[in-house]
Every structure is written in C-alpha cells, then in structure tokens.
Amino acid sequence: MLKRAFIPLALLVLVGCATKPVAPPKPNLVDGNGLPPTAVINHLAQRIVTELVKQNDALRPDQPIVVTTPVLVGDMSSTNAVALQLQQGLMASLHSFQFNVVELNLGDGLRVTGDGDFILTRDWQKLSTNLPVDHIVVSTMSPTTNGLAINTRIVTLSNNRVVSASQTFVTQKELSNYMQPSEQIISHDGILYRQSAPGMNEVRVLGDEK
Known part of the structure; x- marks a missing residue:
C-alpha cells in the first residue's frame, strides 16, 4: 500500500509566498504629472498645438510659420x-504635425569660437531680414493664484487675421520646478504688502523679480 505524503501547511504557505511575483518599484515622481519639469511643458505644448490644429481654418502645412516667445498679458513684452x-x-x-516651422533665431553666419560653434542668436542685427513667413504663433500668459492661463493664436501677418486659437491652463503644482505660490509678504511698486496667508496673490515664476 502506498503511503500518503503529508506536507506541512506552513511549508505550503512559504512556497506560495516565494513564488508570488514581486511588483516593480514605483518610479520616483518629480512633480504632479510624474514627469520631469521640461517634459511637463512639452506635454503642455502638445495640448496647445493639438487644439490649434483642430481649430485651424486656413493655414496649410506647407506654409512657413514662426513661433514667437509667449508674453505676459499685462504689458505684452x-x-x-x-x-x-x-x-x-x-x-x-508643430513640426511633429508636419507644419513648415521657421527658426527665427538663426543668425546670418556661423560663429566659430573657443567656447563652441554657434549660429543661433537673439541679436536682431544678426538675424536674417528676408524671411518668407506670412503666419506667426503668438501667446499670452495670465498668472493666477494657482497657475497660468495661456492663450495661443496663429495669426496671418498680411491682414492680422486669427486662423486658429487655443486656451489652456497649467497649475503651479504641475510646474512646481518653475512656479511657486506667492509669498505672504510681497513687493509691488516699491511697497511691501502683507497677506493673511501665502498663496493669496499670483504665482511667482522662478527667476521673476517680483
């Protein structure tokens, strides 16, 4: 007669635990979206451009277009x-959507220096004055207590007509590496103002003087 083999219950439990798959470690999150700060801005840009493409009623992909630097809506500069x-x-x-994007900051010649070889510039005197562009992307930013409202438009230069527009909002928490809540004490026109708590005024973009 064959004898039955009995395996202790405790050993079965241990074997079951040993064979249970181990969950992979969670990624080290950097901000609210779990992405590096630059990647969050790039995703924001994709959201804006997707809306611009959806709303576009005139611009063709083969027409050259320039993207200008977004400005604060308060003074437009x-x-x-x-x-x-x-x-x-x-x-x-825009380039990923196969639009004909023109690099505005390309200089009129290559500068070879001891620090590197450069052709991009922000000196308007070194920029080309003959750019065959009739469409331009302009954006304005409006700071709020918890983020930035961003309005973006594609405009025809020959008649100032808006051919597409986008509205979006990014929170301070999404871009915590770029924006901070306002301090409890702020300075405006040389005068100090004390609020009842931090975060009562517009968010502060790092690097701004206010």
Missing part, C-alpha cells in the same frame, strides 16, 4: 522661464 521653454515645445509640436 515681459516673459519668463516657462514662456521660453514653452516656445521651444510649441516649435517641436
């Missing part, structure tokens, strides 16, 4: 670190 990075993201996103 100030910008910040978010805007500068967003401009690059918009150019990349």
Whole structure:
C-alpha cells in the first residue's frame, strides 16, 4: 500500500509566498504629472498645438510659420522661464504635425569660437531680414493664484487675421520646478504688502523679480 505524503501547511504557505511575483518599484515622481519639469511643458505644448490644429481654418502645412516667445498679458513684452521653454515645445509640436516651422533665431553666419560653434542668436542685427513667413504663433500668459492661463493664436501677418486659437491652463503644482505660490509678504511698486496667508496673490515664476 502506498503511503500518503503529508506536507506541512506552513511549508505550503512559504512556497506560495516565494513564488508570488514581486511588483516593480514605483518610479520616483518629480512633480504632479510624474514627469520631469521640461517634459511637463512639452506635454503642455502638445495640448496647445493639438487644439490649434483642430481649430485651424486656413493655414496649410506647407506654409512657413514662426513661433514667437509667449508674453505676459499685462504689458505684452515681459516673459519668463516657462514662456521660453514653452516656445521651444510649441516649435517641436508643430513640426511633429508636419507644419513648415521657421527658426527665427538663426543668425546670418556661423560663429566659430573657443567656447563652441554657434549660429543661433537673439541679436536682431544678426538675424536674417528676408524671411518668407506670412503666419506667426503668438501667446499670452495670465498668472493666477494657482497657475497660468495661456492663450495661443496663429495669426496671418498680411491682414492680422486669427486662423486658429487655443486656451489652456497649467497649475503651479504641475510646474512646481518653475512656479511657486506667492509669498505672504510681497513687493509691488516699491511697497511691501502683507497677506493673511501665502498663496493669496499670483504665482511667482522662478527667476521673476517680483
């Protein structure tokens, strides 16, 4: 007669635990979206361009287009670190949709120096004055207490007609490496103001003087 073999219950439990698959470690999140800060801005640019493509009623992919630096809506001339990075993201996103993007900051000649070889410039005197462009991307930013409202338009230069428009919002938490809540004590026109708590005023983009 065959004898039955009995395996202790405790040993079965241990074997079951040993063969249970181990879950992979969670990624080290950097911000609210779980992406590096630059990647978050690039995703923001993709959202904006996707809406621009959806709303577009005139621009053809073969027509040259320039992307300008987003500005603060208050004076239409100030910008910040978010805007500068967003401009690059918009150019990349438009190109991914196969639009004919023109590099505005390309100089009129290559500069070979001891620090490197350069052709990009922000000196308007070194830029080409003959760009065959009739469409341009303009964006304005409106800071709020918890983020930035961004309005972007594609405009025809020959008649100032808006051929596409986009509205979006990015929170301070999404771009915590670029934006911080306002301080409890802020300075405006040389006068100090004390709020009842931090975050009562517009968010502060890192690098801004206010």
